[in-house]
Amino acid sequence: MRGYKQVAWVRFIPLLFAVVGMPLVLKMVPPNPYYGVRTETTLASASVWYKANFWAGLVAVVLGLFAAGANAAIHRSASIPDNMKMLMTVSATVVVAGAMAVAGIIAS
Template identity: 30%
Template sequence: MFDQPFIVPALIILLISVPLVIGIIPRNNFYGVRNKKTLSGDYFWYKGNRFGGWTLIAASLTYMLTAAAFPYNNAVVDNFSIWQIHLGVLLLSLIGSLVFTFIYIKRL
């Protein structure tokens, strides 16, 4: 599994999302979902970051499932299309995660 092209970024995103979900990151200007609303109070900070953490975990797991379903193999000549699938799934799931998170925060 570690020979997949974007597994390390997916694992890093998964690991940095866990503290957001369990709510141990206080309001700050460096780490977490930061916008005007989340920085305005603890309620919005923790609710927004918990939801954002879950969506980032879902994005990471989506990539990992894709990597398992469409494994990248260096021995295969035409691997560029598989690489594009991996990149597309990772980017689309991360973008979707951010969009869903900011829509959620806006509705708080």
């Protein structure tokens, strides 16, 4: 198994969520079967699509930036063991992804 230092790039994944969420916040992504919150409800109505994806994108941007900052602090910490750094980093990523999905579904 690879050590944390070899896969430290994982800490940047929440930043990717923030980047991917920005077009959703700006309502630049029309209804489509590939990108955004894709449910029967959101695909049936453009207004529901934009509302649900706005909220999902906003959560992705805010939590993605927060988690990226937290991951940077975790990565720099000398007092946290490497195995815990990986667990904390992956957990932050899962929280961002889950919150983004829940926000979009609730808004729809």
